[in-house]
Amino acid sequence: MQRTTLILERTAALRETFGIEASWWSSAFVADLQALVTRITGTTATITSTVRITAEIIDQPFVIISGDTPHIPETRIRDAFTLLESGIDVVVGPCDRGSWYILGIRQPRLAAHIPLAAGGLLPWIDQIQRRGLHVIQLPLWFRVMYPTDLATLAMALRTMPAGYASATRHLLGDNEGSLAREWGA
Incomplete structure (x- = not known):
């Protein structure tokens, strides 16, 4: 199975809370996710703000990553593909x-x-399960949706390998391996 990945570009959503800085953060997040996907799958991801339209041209299983998660662990992406390949x-x-x-x-x-807003996930999962389809949940994680989330992101990145999310680390002030500047606290 070819590993097709979409990255849901979130600049418009981030603009509501980050203002003009949303473009910087979104660009860094997408660059980091693109590097991660390439490392895992060997192919580049398709960047999209319209998952429904983009998915219409795909005729195989695929993974969508929210574009505000530059810190997503590699294992979550690998697990998603492995589970799809096993028939989930x-x-x-x-x-x-x-x-x-x-x-x-x-x-x-x-x-x-696909639910794009908060609150739509559980009804969507219920609907899928009522149709007899198999759904598996990965562990809970967080998205960067508000400026205050940047402090949590900085802490999460401290536990990850130094090369992980380099563009995001740069914006956070991690130019020499330590996140010197905290955001949003």
Whole structure:
């Protein structure tokens, strides 16, 4: 199975809380996710702000990563692909705020109903399970949605390898391996 990955570009959503800085953060996040996907799959991800339209041209299982998770552990992406390859219909990585950070979808037609807003994830999962499809949840993770999340992100990055999320680390002030500047606290 070819490993097709989409990165859901989140600049518009980030603009609501980050203002003009949203473009900087979004660009760094997407660059880091693109590097991560390339390292894991050997191919580049498709960047999109319209998952439903993009998914219409895909005829195989795929993984979508929320573009505000530059700190997503490699294992979550690998696990999503492995579970899809084993026959699971939907892999969900739930977010701490009621949405998702990663989705693996075996049948591209399911993308027509992907919840993009918080609160839509559980009803969507219920609907899929009522249709008899198999859903597996990955461990809870967090997305960067508010400036205060940048402090949590900085702490999470401290536990990850030094080369992880380099563009995001740069914006956080990690130019020499230690995150010298905290944001949003």
